[in-house]
Amino acid sequence: MDSTQHISDATILPPRVEKNVSLQQYNTFRFDYQAEFFALVEDLMTLKSLVGWAKQHNICVTMLGGGSNLLISADIPGLVIINRLRGCHAKEESGNRISLIVGAGENWHEMVEFTVQNHWFGVENLALIPGTAGAAPVQNIGAYGVEVKDSLARVQVLDRQTLDVYWVNAQDCGFAYRDSHFKGLWKDKYFITAIELSLKKRADLLLSYGGLANQIEGEPSLKKVFQAVCQVRSSKLPDPNVLANAGSFFKNPMVSTTQHNQLKESFPSLVSFPHGNEFKLAAGWLIDQAGWKGKTQQGVGVYEKQALVLVNHQAIKAEPLLELEANIKANVFNLYGVELEREPVQLPVLSQKELSGMLSEESQT
Ligand SMILES: Cc1cc2nc3c(=O)[nH]c(=O)nc-3n(C[C@H](O)[C@H](O)[C@H](O)COP(=O)(O)OP(=O)(O)OC[C@H]3O[C@@H](n4cnc5c(N)ncnc54)[C@H](O)[C@@H]3O)c2cc1C
Structure with a gap:
C-alpha cells in the first residue's frame, strides 16, 4: 500500500518531519532502508500532534526506540517516529518502595545505572x-532470571485513535516470556510514552x-551484581556499535x-530448564x-561466541540474513523436530507471500 495516496505533493x-530518510543509524543490524516520513520526537505535545497529523492523512505510524530489537527488511511506508521522550523522577513510597517514572525515550542501561547509584534494587x-x-515492556525484556515485569508498576500510553494519554497497570499488560499485549492485542493501539x-x-539480589x-568476590552487593552482569554480558555478546546485531535472534x-x-535421551547434553508444565530449550x-x-x-553470520546471536558483518540489505535464518531454522527442525x-x-x-518472494528472488541471483 502506498501510504502517501492521501497526501499530495503540495501538502x-x-x-x-523529513521525507525519505535512511534508517541505517536507527537499527543495530545497520540495514539500509528508508522511512517514507521521519521524525525524532522529544516531547509529548509534538508526539500527539504528529500522530494526529498522520491520522488526518491516513498515514501509518511506526515508533522506534534504539532499534536494537528490529529486523528492517524493506523501506518503511508512512511515518517513522524515533522516541526520545526524556525525563526521570523518583517518588518515595511508604515502606520498602521507591516509584521511578521514566520517559520512554530514556536509555535503558543508563537508567539501570542510575537506580544502582541510588541503591534501589x-x-x-x-x-x-x-x-x-x-x-522494555514491549517484549518484557529479561536476563539473569529477571524480567522487567517484576519491577514494573504502570505503563503510560498514548492512545493512537483518541490521542489521550493515560496509565495502564502492569498486571493488565499480558506479560509473558518475551511477550506482552504491546506486541499483540495492543500492537496498533498504543505508543508507550513513559x-x-x-x-x-x-x-533483594x-x-x-x-x-x-x-563472578562476585566476597559479600554480594548491588554494585557488584551490576558490575558482574556488565562483565559477563560484555564477554559474551557483541557490542552493536562494533559488530551489528540485535541480540538473541x-x-x-x-x-x-x-x-x-x-530429546534428552537422544542428546544427553541438551541444555534445558523446567518452565511451568513445560521445558524451555x-x-x-x-x-x-x-x-x-x-x-x-x-556478509552475515552466526556470532563466534554465542550461536543465538546473528551478526551483520557487511550486508547492506536484510536478504542474506533472512536466508541464513531460514537455513538455521530448517536445519534445527530436521535435527531436533523443534521450531x-x-x-x-x-x-x-x-x-508470507512477500517474504517467500524476497527469498526466491535472492536465491536466483
Ligand atoms: C547486544 C544485544 C543484547 C540484547 N540483550 C537482550 C536481553 O538480554 N534481553 C532482552 O529481553 N532483550 C535483549 N536485546 C533486545 C533489545 O535490546 C530489547 O528488546 C530492547 O528493549 C529494545 O529496545 P529498543 O528501544 O531498541 O526497541 P526497538 O528495537 O526500537 O523496537 C522494538 C519494538 O518495540 C516497538 N517500540 C519501541 N518503542 C516503543 C514505544 N515507545 N511504544 C510502543 N512500541 C515501541 C517497536 O515498534 C518495535 O516493534 C538485546 C539486543 C542487543 C543488540
Whole structure:
C-alpha cells in the first residue's frame, strides 16, 4: 500500500518531519532502508500532534526506540517516529518502595545505572540491555532470571485513535516470556510514552542464574551484581556499535515434557530448564550443536561466541540474513523436530507471500 495516496505533493509537512530518510543509524543490524516520513520526537505535545497529523492523512505510524530489537527488511511506508521522550523522577513510597517514572525515550542501561547509584534494587540484572525504557515492556525484556515485569508498576500510553494519554497497570499488560499485549492485542493501539518502576530500598539480589554468583568476590552487593552482569554480558555478546546485531535472534523454544524427555535421551547434553508444565530449550545450544556457530555467508553470520546471536558483518540489505535464518531454522527442525521462533520484530510487517518472494528472488541471483 502506498501510504502517501492521501497526501499530495503540495501538502506541507509538519516541522521536524523529513521525507525519505535512511534508517541505517536507527537499527543495530545497520540495514539500509528508508522511512517514507521521519521524525525524532522529544516531547509529548509534538508526539500527539504528529500522530494526529498522520491520522488526518491516513498515514501509518511506526515508533522506534534504539532499534536494537528490529529486523528492517524493506523501506518503511508512512511515518517513522524515533522516541526520545526524556525525563526521570523518583517518588518515595511508604515502606520498602521507591516509584521511578521514566520517559520512554530514556536509555535503558543508563537508567539501570542510575537506580544502582541510588541503591534501589530490582533492575540490576537487566544492565547493559540496549534500547529505550519505553521498549522494555514491549517484549518484557529479561536476563539473569529477571524480567522487567517484576519491577514494573504502570505503563503510560498514548492512545493512537483518541490521542489521550493515560496509565495502564502492569498486571493488565499480558506479560509473558518475551511477550506482552504491546506486541499483540495492543500492537496498533498504543505508543508507550513513559514507564513507572516500583523498586526496593532493601537488598533483594538474585544471583542464581547464568553463573552470576561465581563472578562476585566476597559479600554480594548491588554494585557488584551490576558490575558482574556488565562483565559477563560484555564477554559474551557483541557490542552493536562494533559488530551489528540485535541480540538473541531466536527465542528459547518451549516443548512438552514428553518431547523434552525424548530429546534428552537422544542428546544427553541438551541444555534445558523446567518452565511451568513445560521445558524451555536453550536455542543457542541447538544451533551450536547443529554446527552453525561462527559460520558466515554473504556478509552475515552466526556470532563466534554465542550461536543465538546473528551478526551483520557487511550486508547492506536484510536478504542474506533472512536466508541464513531460514537455513538455521530448517536445519534445527530436521535435527531436533523443534521450531525456532524469531525474537526481533520484522518491519515493515510483510505477508508470507512477500517474504517467500524476497527469498526466491535472492536465491536466483
Ligand atoms: C547486544 C544485544 C543484547 C540484547 N540483550 C537482550 C536481553 O538480554 N534481553 C532482552 O529481553 N532483550 C535483549 N536485546 C533486545 C533489545 O535490546 C530489547 O528488546 C530492547 O528493549 C529494545 O529496545 P529498543 O528501544 O531498541 O526497541 P526497538 O528495537 O526500537 O523496537 C522494538 C519494538 O518495540 C516497538 N517500540 C519501541 N518503542 C516503543 C514505544 N515507545 N511504544 C510502543 N512500541 C515501541 C517497536 O515498534 C518495535 O516493534 C538485546 C539486543 C542487543 C543488540
